[in-house]
Amino acid sequence: VLAAGAVATLAEVAGDVQRAAGAAERLLELMDTRPGIAPPVRPRPLPEPLSGEIRLERVSFTYPGRETPALDDVDLTIRPGERVALVGPSGAGKSTLLSLLLRFHDPDAGILRLDGVDLRELDLGALRSSLGLVAQEPVLFTGSVADNLRYGDADADLDSLRVAARDANALSFIEALPQGFDTALGPGGVQLSGGQRQRLAIARALLKDPRVLLLDEATSALDAESERLVQQALDRLMVGRTSLVIAHRLATVVAADRLLVFDGGCLVAAGRHGELMDTSPLYRHLAELQFGRHPSTVTTDAHSAH
Numbered sequence: 648v649l650a651a652g653a654v655a656t657l658a659e660v661a662g663d664v665q666r667a668a669g670a671a672e673r674l675l676e677l678m679d680t681r682p683g684i685a686p687p688v689r690p691r692p693l694p695e696p697l698s699g700e701i702r703l704e705r706v707s708f709t710y711p712g713r714e715t716p717a718l719d720d721v722d723l724t725i726r727p728g729e730r731v732a733l734v735g736p737s738g739a740g741k742s743t744l745l746s747l748l749l750r751f752h753d754p755d756a757g758i759l760r761l762d763g764v765d766l767r768e769l770d771l772g773a774l775r776s777s778l779g780l781v782a783q784e785p786v787l788f789t790g791s792v793a794d795n796l797r798y799g800d801a802d803a804d805l806d807s808l809r810v811a812a813r814d815a816n817a818l819s820f821i822e823a824l825p826q827g828f829d830t831a832l833g834p835g836g837v838q839l840s841g842g843q844r845q846r847l848a849i850a851r852a853l854l855k856d857p858r859v860l861l862l863d864e865a866t867s868a869l870d871a872e873s874e875r876l877v878q879q880a881l882d883r884l885m886v887g888r889t890s891l892v893i894a895h896r897l898a899t900v901v902a903a904d905r906l907l908v909f910d911g912g913c914l915v916a917a918g919r920h921g922e923l924m925d926t927s928p929l930y931r932h933l934a935e936l937q938f939g940r941h942p943s944t945v946t947t948d949a950h951s952a953h
């Protein structure tokens with residue numbers, strides 16, 4: 648599970664994490680100015696427009712104090728606009744991959760590149776503003792609904808907020824709140840359901856409009872209607888962007904252009920859901936555990952939301 652919030656600058660992520668109950672350790676971890684994360688003396692600019700290609704070249708990473716690598720010699724190219732689902736047992740390294748892309752850590756060996764540029768040569772702010780993060784349990788800031796959405800784009804006017812909210816399937820519940828977009832959230836304010844919080848986080852990401860999306864799909868069950876609204880909003884968010892999703896739902900893996908199966912820090916298989924069901928015993932096993940007994944027989948038209 649990726650210990651981070653809904654948008655991807657360090658301050659924002661730390662803000663989210665700070666507000667998450669019991670996340671003090673994670674906060675320290677994120678705030679820690681690691682010697683490894685050195686800013687480049689002369690940052691290289693990202694290409695404009697950014698295509699959103701991600702490349703890992705023989706990347707290995709071991710957390711300090713751990714013996715076994717969390718990622719072990721991972722070689723991988725994700726095409727611009729590709730929708731990739733990361734799957735694998737707990738501890739396989741999926742969240743670590745997203746953490747390295749966000750530069751919470753640097754690899755011990757190998758190189759991560761965005762549009763061909765080594766992440767270590769990029770200004771951290773520029774990197775993180777090209778990445779959108781929707782965490783499993785987005786936490787909201789104290790402030791109004793509008794304030795919360797403007798973490799995605801500080802200059803967004805009300806019309807833009809409304810468009811993003813509409814596309815995130817959040818507009819109707821926002822309009823039903825006592826003061827609409829001015830309704831206060833957080834302690835002393837209105838409490839939102841898990842599905843509503845997720846849709847606000849999606850609206851925020853839509854406003855940010857990043858080339859690359861990192862999603863940690865919620866594992867906690869939403870009711871069917873809420874689930875449908877969130878899924879539809881996510882589908883809209885992913886259109887035209889490179890997206891990496893830590894997948895927990897069958898609809899996600901079925902819709903993905905490619906699944907990357909991780910085990911023990913290694914990338915052990917890649918392909919579409921149907922292919923892997925035939926060729927990868929590990930994937931078949933995982934799919935049966937996670938998605939029910941007969942995932943190959945489920946027909947899910949996950950693109951129907953478009």
Ligand code: ATP
Pocket residue numbers: 648649676710711713716717735736737738739740741742743744
């Ligand atoms: P899950 O699905 O349970 O979230 P994952 O596939 O995302 O698992 P990671 O969280 O990337 O796996 O973990 C990979 C390995 O790194 C595991 O062995 C884990 O215990 C270890 N690890 C993860 N985070 C840390 C950390 N902050 N410090 C030390 N070890 C860590």
